[in-house]
Amino acid sequence: MTGFGEGPADRLQGGSCRRFTVAANGVYLARAADADNKTLASAVYDGVSLACAVAWCNLGAGTYYLVAEPGAAEPYSEPFRATVVDLNGPGCEAVAAQGFSTAYRGTFASQGEVRCLDLPDAPGRYQVTLAPEDPNRPMVQLIQDQDARPCASGHVTDLLGCELDIPGSASLIVVSQDPRTTGEYRVAVQRTTGANECADMSPGVPGAPGHATVSLSGADFITCFDLPDGGSGSDEILTLDRVEGDGTASLSVYDNDGRLVCQDTDAAAYQQLGCGLGSARHMVVVRSANGSGRYRISQVTAISESCTAPTSTAFGGPATAGSISISGDVRCYRVPVNSWIGAQSGGDTPTIGRFGEDGELHTCPALPCLVQSTEVIVAAAKPADYRLDTWAVGYDYTAPADCGVITDNTAYGFGPVTGTLSADDRAHCVSVPTGLYDEFRLTTENVEPYLINGDGGIVRCDQDGTAWTCLPKPSLVNSRALVAFIAERPGPFRAEAACVTLLRLCNHASFGLGSPAPFVLTAGATATFAIFGTALHQQDTLWLTRGGERVTPIVVRSVSANRDHYTVDIDLTRVEPGRYDLEATSYSAPQRPSTYREVVVVQPTQLAVATKPSISGKAAVGVKVTVNPGVWSPAVEYYQYQWAANGVPIARATASSYTIPAELRGKRLTVTVTGRHANHLENVATSAALTVGYGVAPKATAKPKIVGTVKVGRTVKTSSGTWSPKPTSYRYEWRVNGKLVATTGRLKLKKSWSGKKLTLTVVVKRTGHYDGRTVSATIKIKK
Numbered sequence: 001m002t003g004f005g006e007g008p009a010d011r012l013q014g015g016s017c018r019r020f021t022v023a024a025n026g027v028y029l030a031r032a033a034d035a036d037n038k039t040l041a042s043a044v045y046d047g048v049s050l051a052c053a054v055a056w057c058n059l060g061a062g063t064y065y066l067v068a069e070p071g072a073a074e075p076y077s078e079p080f081r082a083t084v085v086d087l088n089g090p091g092c093e094a095v096a097a098q099g100f101s102t103a104y105r106g107t108f109a110s111q112g113e114v115r116c117l118d119l120p121d122a123p124g125r126y127q128v129t130l131a132p133e134d135p136n137r138p139m140v141q142l143i144q145d146q147d148a149r150p151c152a153s154g155h156v157t158d159l160l161g162c163e164l165d166i167p168g169s170a171s172l173i174v175v176s177q178d179p180r181t182t183g184e185y186r187v188a189v190q191r192t193t194g195a196n197e198c199a200d201m202s203p204g205v206p207g208a209p210g211h212a213t214v215s216l217s218g219a220d221f222i223t224c225f226d227l228p229d230g231g232s233g234s235d236e237i238l239t240l241d242r243v244e245g246d247g248t249a250s251l252s253v254y255d256n257d258g259r260l261v262c263q264d265t266d267a268a269a270y271q272q273l274g275c276g277l278g279s280a281r282h283m284v285v286v287r288s289a290n291g292s293g294r295y296r297i298s299q300v301t302a303i304s305e306s307c308t309a310p311t312s313t314a315f316g317g318p319a320t321a322g323s324i325s326i327s328g329d330v331r332c333y334r335v336p337v338n339s340w341i342g343a344q345s346g347g348d349t350p351t352i353g354r355f356g357e358d359g360e361l362h363t364c365p366a367l368p369c370l371v372q373s374t375e376v377i378v379a380a381a382k383p384a385d386y387r388l389d390t391w392a393v394g395y396d397y398t399a400p401a402d403c404g405v406i407t408d409n410t411a412y413g414f415g416p417v418t419g420t421l422s423a424d425d426r427a428h429c430v431s432v433p434t435g436l437y438d439e440f441r442l443t444t445e446n447v448e449p450y451l452i453n454g455d456g457g458i459v460r461c462d463q464d465g466t467a468w469t470c471l472p473k474p475s476l477v478n479s480r481a482l483v484a485f486i487a488e489r490p491g492p493f494r495a496e497a498a499c500v501t502l503l504r505l506c507n508h509a510s511f512g513l514g515s516p517a518p519f520v521l522t523a524g525a526t527a528t529f530a531i532f533g534t535a536l537h538q539q540d541t542l543w544l545t546r547g548g549e550r551v552t553p554i555v556v557r558s559v560s561a562n563r564d565h566y567t568v569d570i571d572l573t574r575v576e577p578g579r580y581d582l583e584a585t586s587y588s589a590p591q592r593p594s595t596y597r598e599v600v601v602v603q604p605t606q607l608a609v610a611t612k613p614s615i616s617g618k619a620a621v622g623v624k625v626t627v628n629p630g631v632w633s634p635a636v637e638y639y640q641y642q643w644a645a646n647g648v649p650i651a652r653a654t655a656s657s658y659t660i661p662a663e664l665r666g667k668r669l670t671v672t673v674t675g676r677h678a679n680h681l682e683n684v685a686t687s688a689a690l691t692v693g694y695g696v697a698p699k700a701t702a703k704p705k706i707v708g709t710v711k712v713g714r715t716v717k718t719s720s721g722t723w724s725p726k727p728t729s730y731r732y733e734w735r736v737n738g739k740l741v742a743t744t745g746r747l748k749l750k751k752s753w754s755g756k757k758l759t760l761t762v763v764v765k766r767t768g769h770y771d772g773r774t775v776s777a778t779i780k781i782k783k
Helices: none
Strands: 016-022 026-032 041-043 050-052 056-060 060-067 081-086 104-108 113-117 124-130 138-144 161-164 170-175 184-192 210-216 222-227 237-243 248-256 260-263 269-273 284-289 294-302 320-324 330-334 339-345 351-355 361-362 369-371 374-380 384-394 413-421 428-431 440-445 447-452 456-462 461-464 467-470 480-487 491-499 519-522 526-532 539-544 549-559 564-570 578-585 596-604 608-611 612-614 626-630 631-633 637-644 657-661 668-676 683-688 699-702 705-707 715-719 720-725 729-736 738-743 744-749 758-763 771-775
Touching: 016 026, 026 041, 026 060, 026 210, 050 056, 050 284, 081 456, 104 113, 104 161, 124 138, 124 683, 138 413, 170 738, 210 222, 210 284, 237 248, 237 374, 237 608, 260 269, 269 351, 269 361, 320 330, 320 374, 339 374, 361 720, 413 428, 428 578, 440 447, 447 491, 480 491, 519 526, 519 631, 539 564, 549 578, 608 683, 612 668, 626 668, 705 758, 744 758
Parallel strands: 519 596
Antiparallel strands: 016 060, 026 056, 026 081, 041 050, 041 060, 104 184, 113 170, 124 161, 124 184, 138 170, 210 294, 222 284, 237 269, 237 294, 248 260, 248 284, 320 384, 330 374, 339 369, 339 384, 351 361, 351 374, 413 491, 428 480, 440 467, 440 491, 447 456, 447 480, 461 467, 526 564, 539 549, 539 578, 549 564, 578 596, 608 631, 612 626, 626 657, 637 668, 668 683, 699 720, 705 715, 715 744, 729 738, 729 758, 758 771
16 A cells, blocks of 8 residues: 555556555555556456446455456556555645646656645635646546545546535545656646636627736646626627737636536637626636647627627628727627628638527638528637628528529429629529439539528539539428529629439439320321420430330420420321320430330321312202312212201201202201211311292293183183192182282173173292292183
């Protein structure tokens, strides 16, 4: 067993383990070190099971075995030295929590020596830190009563140290790991709870930051500043800026209860830390990481209250001019949520950041970037004049503000996108439907393309010669990304994209014609019609086929903007009627044709009527009229007729001629001709209508006669004569010396008529005809 301030009791010797005995329960150091005093991995066993897997152990009374490199494939065979120390034993040196500004300095007298420092009994939170780049850097651990590892399984480190809540007494164990026999070491102990001895830091605001200056080195490696009550705001920014030297350092902030509020563990010459502190007291800790230097520590609070509106938030709108006059100063601008932020500067590019919901400052790793906040903070490591772009994007990539929307199918690409840009309108953006892992190749004129992805990132497309390669990451909500075109100079621009995704189309599109309904076409002519499908292209190949043989090409004239239908031409002048297949081959897959069975029906050519039929003859009752069938192409092989009156077909009137019956007088007579020809569709044509007039009046072929003796007192009667066509009725008119005396069929001659002239007029009627009229011979009436 080795005591504090003593060299190891064990000598350097071979073997993989050492046996030791402890007399009472307690906390112990069980360390294995090689010939150069380097700490080896080790474990402690009680003979049955593992008792402790690290050098700091809580052990009960008994016999134990310290094993060097227990995880090695073979037992450790090099010489090593074992050090076992009762950490509650005598020999501790009392130290004060003198603060970070004055580190404790101790000296080792022998190789592998273990020292113990008793910390004050005042309860609270403490921070313990080692000096950076210490050539004699010891292994350090904090222990409390019956607890050998309050800093967990690791040790106190130089950059992070160990934050410890001490309810009562605690000790700091310091173990030499240096191959030298003697050497100095440094440890800083600071009480972080309540009042401290840190220098005050005056609060600042944008345009007038509060600041302090401190020098750090290997000897003076840590310091702190006090932010008193009311010296902080809801969100504030702390800046570390090295103004001299070659060192790097880091910032940490603790609240009044000693709890770590925020920190940046990546030491640097320039570091900015955003914290949501509130108005209570806080402590700012500055740690040196390496080298030496003089640092300016700045604080800015009341940032939100100083936010102003930028010149424009329209996409592509004019930039906001601003300046940072001193390191640690900031500017704040109020913008719409999810805005494109870019900056141009004559010197170093400013840093763009925002406060997140976690209260921390998040800076853009590169510009431009999307800022998902209503406040944008501009900072700079050096004085800078800048011009800030603040272009609203939003989250709705389906209809983004100030952006165009590509509604067409992007299976093969999109565009061209054109326009004119100016000094006050330097960019244009479009919403593009796209799928994961799509790849577009853009050709542009006077613009550079950027992607605004659905994951909130902005990426400049990769330039390859005169073209650009863009791999968008669309929004998972609407499968869209934004493409922004930034002007190279004022003037017109043009951009066009082609899909170059390997082995597939963009936007998850797939080529196909679906299940097309039969297309009914006519043989012997050319036809133009539409074919619907998905992901169609002007250079797709279409054929009319039958039995696997290509018959005639189908030529694509145009494709709709959303690529869902073609307009095509086909020449059927030499194609026979029948059912055919349609073969379609995508431009994107020329080796994989698809066949759609019997979806094209080629029907015979319809006969053409060059001259309509007409009716020959006078349209009058009793007249026989005939059809002039007109001129047909090709010549008709067989005609069929149908006569009609007032549009109503006449029963059994299907001959090429027709004698007009009386009942049709006054009606409109037409004839419909149906023409037929082999391998052609029949056609139908109807003549112009003729109004049926009266038929000719009946004529006497033999004149009527007065029958009987024409003498006073006698009765004479009529002989009607012979008529053509045959009358349907007769009417008689007797005249004596031209005066109508009777209309009967018989007439008794009166005495007064003696010597006068007697005539008989016969008037005949026939339905649908004009009346016929004939006068008999004149006879003198005798006494």
